[in-house]
Amino acid sequence: MNFKNHFEELKRRNVFKAALAYLVVSWVIVQVASIVFPAFKATPGALRTLILVLVIGFPVWLIFAWVYEVTPDGLKKTKAVARNESITGETSKKFNQIILGALIVAIVLLAVNVYGTYTRNGPEVSDTKPDKSENIPAIDSESDQEKSVAVLAFADMSPEKDQEYFSDGISEEILNYLAKNPELSVISRTSSFSFKGKDTDIREIGKKLNANYVLEGSVRKADSTLRITAQLIHVDDGAHLWSETYDRKMDDIFSIQDEIAEAVTKNLEASLLGKEIAEVDTEAYNKYLQAKHLWNQYTQESLENADKLINESIEIDDNYAPAWLMLAIIKDSRRNMNFINRESAAKDIDKAIDKAISLDPEYAEAYAFAGRIALRNINYTKAEINFKKALELAPRNPDVLILVSQLPTLDIKVRIRIVKKAIELDPLEYINYYRLSYLYFLDEQYEKALKTQEKYMLYYPNSMGDYAGKAEILAQLGKEREALEALEKEKDEFLKAYGNAMVTMILYAGEKTDQTIETFKTKYGQQDPYMVAQMYAWQNKKDKAFEWLGKAYKVESVNLVQIMDDPYMKNLKNDRRWEEFVEKIGFPQKSNLEINLD
Template sequence: MSQLFEELKRRNVFRVAVAYLVSGWLVLQVAELVMDSTGAPEWVMKVLLLLGLLGFPIVLVFSWAYELTPEGLKKEKDVDRSASITPETGRKLNIITIGMLVAVLAVVVIDRTVMRQEPAPVTTAPVAEAAEKSIAVLAFEDLSAEGDQEYFADGLSEELLNVLAKVSELKVAGRTSSFAFKGSNKDLREIGELLNVAHILEGSVRKAGNRIRVTAQLIKADDGFHLFSETYDRDLKDIFAVQDEIAREISKALLTEIVGTEIDAQLQTDTEAYDLYLLARQRIHTRDIFNLREANAMLDRVLEIDPLFAPALAQKALVMHLMSDSLGSYGDIPMAETMLISRRAVDQALALDATLAEAHAINGLLLDNLNQFDEAIVALERARDLNPTLSDAANWLSGSYEAVGRRDDALSVLEEVVERDPTYGPAFGNLVAAYLRTSRFDEIDALLSRVERIVGDNDDIQLGRGFMALMRGQPAAAARYLKSSLEQNPNSSVDKLWYGFALMMLGDFETLADVGLSEHRIIAYAELGYLEKALREVEKFDFSITFAPRAIGEIGRALIGNGEVDTFLRLIEDEFGTAADLLAKHPLTQSWGTEYLAELVWAYRQVGDEETAGMLVKESARIVETFGDDVQGNWAYSDAVARHGAMTGDDELALRALRQSLDNGMLLLIEIDSPLFAHLREDERFQAIRADMLGQINEQRAILGMPPYRPVRPTEERPTFVN
């Protein structure tokens, strides 16, 4: 053994082993630094470590069998011992090893003193400390033999959430965010942190025939401590009692000072009807048009079995509205048809149960769509009082607040619902838009980061990033984000709206004509020289399915830009009456600018109606005065100021505001080329603004591989559309 040891020393096997280990350590240290800075995946380090381990025995065998000589590598048996230079090689290996040890120490020092310095604070969404009396109800797991009861497990979870929400002392996280963790196996502590709750209720459902087994566990999020774990074996007909029993157990565990609080018993119905009701509600949550149609058929069956089941009537009202062609809905049924059915269903639901929060919320939504905003606010506030976890109600309420000019209240409601239910897409998107109104980009980044931690880079995240890119003057990036979001939600009018804006900024009117909203098609046809086609779209346009102030302005710009002043004014008269009637019916409290005012002022002046034009100019002045500092960062506001300058003949104001709009990110040639600014076209400053805007638009088009923009000439061959 001693001879083997001496031979290993003589052949420098030990020195090679040490040198290999030190060099391997050095390589791994450097690799870790590089990976940290480049964001390389974790498996890269694992592969390097595996390769190093595999190479170690190979190197040892190699060092035993071969010797380095002045003539190069030779097999050890072929080397004359008297001419061997292994002692010299050993000294060189010692020097190399020492050098690598110094390098390792240097890397460690750099890593700890430079690379690992306290990083600059990353913007994260502010999350308040979780209240002790707070809970998230995660989607219960379906453990049924066939695995086909997910809808039932979801429904039971949601009913528990609604029962708990009635306890005023208890803060309950929203359904959308709580259910976002389904199947994720995320650590409960992280879930508690992301949802800002101190407790988590999770469980499972096993359904077999008419028997059901429900297991529920109430867990402290910070340490995983189980406050209780119970299993309930019941007949399916007792499902309502099971829900109440679980809810009471939770209230006792969380709210010791209000033990005995009565939780209202859930409405009961036939078990088949209830099963279909849960299936329908699951499909409604997806907002997918095909699922909505299935849900509608299921609810019809539920109401055949039990015509007095108020929750089903409320959901019937909602699903009909969601299948309409109204802005924010997902179908193509004329809203006039769906409104009759929805109105009748929600009235019946409220007559049967005046405490049903969902019915009050849907009633508020319908009233809002009829522009009865004050009545909508009353209904929606009542819904929130009855069930604070109804994210739909909160989101709709914020819109009604906006409509009557209560922007601070609208923002407060949105922030509250997103804090409690951060993955609820509609409120999330509206909050992003609200922050964009005042150029609060840091808050948007923080909000996107928080939600992305929960749901990944989904369509809501892409929609939010698309919003932000548009307002920063980056339509190429916006188009990519918004196209992706639209592909995932092909029936979403909101996605179509914002994607249409991106296409307008890029001057891609061919695509706009194919995928945009109805008003977008009018603009696209007009810009591409298809005036007759645009006018046919105007004749059949339905203002009830869109945000009328924006649509009027966009259609007006297309019409007056093509000399169709009489057509524009006749459209307004036929649809709304006088200009005063229009202002009364569609006030501009929800708008970011002055919307249709400039186009109407220009049109009325063309026909000599200075009185009406003057009334509209006064309204523009009133609105512009409300902008304050927001005009500094939001190009929609600065453009409204430019329009006001054009209306009042203040060319200096118009030019300053147009330059500021461009600096803020407005890349809309169709805006700057409209007749509103025709009198400025010979001004060198205006020409410079337009040239700069065109240059930036072409830079954005180049990013997408598009040629430089130029308008279609009247004599040119035009693209063919398949409608």
């Protein structure tokens, strides 16, 4: 039989239509299985097995279609059926119906899938072209989050209800340990702890945090005796996968944390890291937790007491890396609030960070904080080295990502993507919307800056400087009345004066603007000369702008880190003095830091 006759015979026996029908029906079966299997907790291997069976069945089906024919008397070998008795024409029509029906089902399934993806993730947003809406990064699909777990703040069940710092600390230590496991997606502390003290259904918590599992528990502490309960819950059906109660002495606290972490990873079919939770003297650990609790309150008195407690902790046991990092963080907070001498604080901070890293060379948060401090010291090279190390150790840690996003040598759009990724990983840390708004402002995406600023202010309506910042954005959008109304709501005197100068400068010109700038310069110019330089640069008064930039350099203004992306500095960039000044402050070329946000 020549090729043409063979081809015609394949058509006559409906082999081509049989093949098409098989492929279309197989595709529908796979799509239905991908929806149904997870509902019955089938493993990913079940779907792979089904696909493999269908693939193997395809050539078998083709051979079957060639060898056999459907007749009124049942299946017969094609060779045994006379041409005048063959009903292949009717069989062909049936195959057409099967193919058409399967295609309709396939189209419906595809439409449902596309709609579901759109409603979960929203339309895709480009970072390079402004659009009419702001979309915070899409949440990963359930398959990507198969081993996503949220560790809720353990409840304080002590008789006096005075062990909140301890119960928070226990749950946070477990969270931090689990977060180091690359096989788990662990929701950050800020988001997980946002449900503290609230009677919220587990399913709702899982939905808001994009977590498939929740670890919750309680701590009862009396003198040196502990009772810790913990339970791992599957969000979809509320099933308790594991629960345990531990009655131990305080000396066993670290072994309990290890046991809980091991139970969680075992139930989620993930392997534990080789490294155990770091141990420290129990009294030192208790003081460390107290210091951390007080630091979070962020008042002058709480920071002072936190400083005292963390030093006492280190005196008892100086081999615990987190305590040294906590010391650096507390000192930095007190320095930022001008509660302590800045020069002596700087030395203490550097010493504490170095000690933390020497004790734990894989401590990602310590490297990230070292990068932040290097930025404050206008040492961009050192900052990048530390950020790179932190990302290698913890690429999905939102706290690390937020610190890395402050690196001004990164492209501004990359910085925006980093913050959006941090929001995806830590959806209830609303201060990140403020950080995102700031980056949008630097990138002159003012509509997006306004939208994210307003979202932040829903949760932090009375934060210092927020209304002044909003007024500045509104002024850039030409919304005069709204900008002035926002300014009136600003309570901080210094930031209100700065905001007033910027809004006046943006919206108006002439004597009114000059007077406003002169007033700010006289009262606050020495406090931060960089801000005065911004005003003169925007007005294109280059001599005065460079004069005040020189003053900003002398006082090591922290605001110099934004100079390359600062929209107010655009008028200076075509002046020969610009490159000279950039070189003087040691601002390097754009960073080559590789950041994987997948």
